[in-house]
Amino acid sequence: MKKYHIITYGCQMNKSDSERLATKLEKKGYSPALKIEQADLVVINVCSVRQSAINRVYGQINNLRKKKNPAQIILTGCILPADRKKLEPLVDEIRPFTKLNIRPKCQTKNFAYLPIMTGCNNFCSYCAVPYTRGREISRPAEKIVKEAKRLIKAGHKEIILLGQNVNSYKSGKITFPQLLKSISNIPGNFTLKFITSHPKDLSDDLIKIMANSKKIAKELHLPVQSGDNQILKKMNRGYTIAHYKNLIKKLRQAMPEIKISTDIIVGFPSETKKQFQNTVKLCKVIKFNKAYIAQYSPRQGTTAAKLPDNISHQEKKQRWQILENLINKKCKK
Numbered sequence: 001m002k003k004y005h006i007i008t009y010g011c012q013m014n015k016s017d018s019e020r021l022a023t024k025l026e027k028k029g030y031s032p033a034l035k036i037e038q039a040d041l042v043v044i045n046v047c048s049v050r051q052s053a054i055n056r057v058y059g060q061i062n063n064l065r066k067k068k069n070p071a072q073i074i075l076t077g078c079i080l081p082a083d084r085k086k087l088e089p090l091v092d093e094i095r096p097f098t099k100l101n102i103r104p105k106c107q108t109k110n111f112a113y114l115p116i117m118t119g120c121n122n123f124c125s126y127c128a129v130p131y132t133r134g135r136e137i138s139r140p141a142e143k144i145v146k147e148a149k150r151l152i153k154a155g156h157k158e159i160i161l162l163g164q165n166v167n168s169y170k171s172g173k174i175t176f177p178q179l180l181k182s183i184s185n186i187p188g189n190f191t192l193k194f195i196t197s198h199p200k201d202l203s204d205d206l207i208k209i210m211a212n213s214k215k216i217a218k219e220l221h222l223p224v225q226s227g228d229n230q231i232l233k234k235m236n237r238g239y240t241i242a243h244y245k246n247l248i249k250k251l252r253q254a255m256p257e258i259k260i261s262t263d264i265i266v267g268f269p270s271e272t273k274k275q276f277q278n279t280v281k282l283c284k285v286i287k288f289n290k291a292y293i294a295q296y297s298p299r300q301g302t303t304a305a306k307l308p309d310n311i312s313h314q315e316k317k318q319r320w321q322i323l324e325n326l327i328n329k330k331c332k333k
Contacts, residue, residue: 004030005039005071007060010047012195013133013162014077016113018045019104021076021097026105036064039071045097046077046087049128051297054083061090078132082300101143103150111158112151116144116179120164122198124225125236125303126265126296129164136164141171145182152188159183161194167201177205184215193217199224200238202247211254218255222247223263227282228275231268236303241282248286261290264323267316268296269307276319283326291327295320 004025008018021043022032033039042064047053057075064070073091088094106112117138120129148159161183163169169176184192192215197206199222210216222244226232229240251258264279283291295316298305 001029001031002040003033003038004041004043005033005036006043006045007036008045008077009053009056010045010049010078012113012160013115013118013164014045014047016104016115016162017077017097018043019106019113020102021045022105023102024097036071037067041074042071043074043076044091046075046079046083048078048080048083048132048299050294051299057087058090061087065090078129080128080131080299080301101139103147106151106154106156109155109157111160112154112156113160113162114144114147114151115139115162116166116176117163117169121168122165122200122238123236123303125234126268126299128299128302131301133164136168138169138171141174141179141182144171144179145186148183149186152186152190156190158191158193161192163194163196165196165198165201166194167197167203167206175203175205177203177209180206180216181209181213184209184213191215191217193219195221197222198238199244199247204250207250207254218258219261220251220258221261221263224282224286225263225265226268226271226275227279228271231271231275234270234304234307235265235268241278245282245285259289260286261292262286262288263292263294265294265296266319266323267311269304269309269311271296271311280322280326283323288327291323293320293323293327 006018006022008014030041036042044057044060046057061073064073075087075091075094076097079094084094117136119134119136121136123130151159166176169179197220224244225235225237227241232240248260251260266276298309
C-alpha cells in the first residue's frame with residue numbers, strides 16, 4: 001500500500017483542509033506514513049499569506065528532492081499566482097483543494113476544527129486571502145449543525161468554528177449569532193469556540209449570545225492590526241480605534257471574565273514612530289491576553305504591495321520586540 005505524508009503551513013483553515021485531505025487520500029488507498037522518509041506521496045499545504053511560510057516551502061521541497069528515492073510532491077492550499085509560477089517547475093503537481101463537506105480525519109480527541117465558510121470579501125490592503133481562497137462562500141447551516149453533532153457524539157470536547165471572517169457568515173436567513181446559538185443548544189458536554197471575528201461587523205447579537213451561553217468559551221480573537229486610524233484606513237480595515245475600543249467595552253461589560261487576543265502588523269508602509277506609539281498606547285489600554293504580531297512583508301497582487309516598503313527590517317524587528325515584551329512576555333509572567 002502506498003503511503004502519504006501531509007505538511008501544513010499557515011492558519012487553522014489550512015490545518016482543517018489537511019484533515020479532510022487525509023480522508024480523501026485514504027479513500028484512494030493511501031495509508032499515513034509514520035515518517036516522511038517512508039512516504040510515496042508528500043502533499044504540502046501551502047500558505048502564501050506571508051513570505052516566511054513560502055520560504056519554508058522552498059526549503060522543504062529542496063530537502064525532499066535531495067533524497068535517494070524522492071516522493072511525488074503535490075502542492076495545494078493558499079497560493080498566490082506569482083508564487084505558483086515559481087513553485088510549479090519544482091513539484092509534480094499543484095492542485096486546489098476546498099472540499100468542506102468531506103469528513104475530516106481529526107488529529108486529536110481534545111478539539112475539532114469545523115469550517116463554516118471559506119474565502120473573504122474584505123480586501124484588506126495587505127492581505128492575500130481573497131486572491132488565494134477567493135470570495136466568501138458560507139456552508140449551509142444544516143450541514144454545519146449535522147457535522148457538529150457528529151463531532152460531539154464522537155467525543156470531541158472542544159469545537160472550533162473556522163472562517164476568515166465568521167461575523168459575515170450567512171446561510172439563507174441564518175446569521176452567525178443564530179448559527180452559534182443552534183450549535184450551543186446541541187446536547188452534550190463540549191465547549192464552542194470560533195475564529196476569526198472582524199471588528200467592523202461584530203454585532204451586539206453576537207455579544208449577547210456569547211454572554212448568555214454556558215457552552216460558548218469566553219474568549220475572542222479580535223484582530224486590531226494597528227492602533228492608528230490613518231494606518232487602519234490605509235489597511236482598508238473599515239473601522240476606527242474609537243469603534244474598536246467601544247467593542248472591547250461592550251464585551252467586558254457583558255463578560256467581565258473574557259480573554260481577548262489580537263493580531264497586529266508592525267512596519268506597515270509609511271508607519272511613523274508616532275503611529276507605532278499609538279499602537280503601543282492602545283495595547284496598554286486594552287491589555288490583550290495574547291497578540292500575534294507580524295512584521296509587515298509585501299504580498300504580490302495586494303494593494304499595499306504597490307506602496308514603498310520603507311520601514312527597515314531592523315526597525316520592524318524593534319517594534320515587534322516592544323509589543324512582544326509588552327503583551328506576550330508580560331502575560332506569561
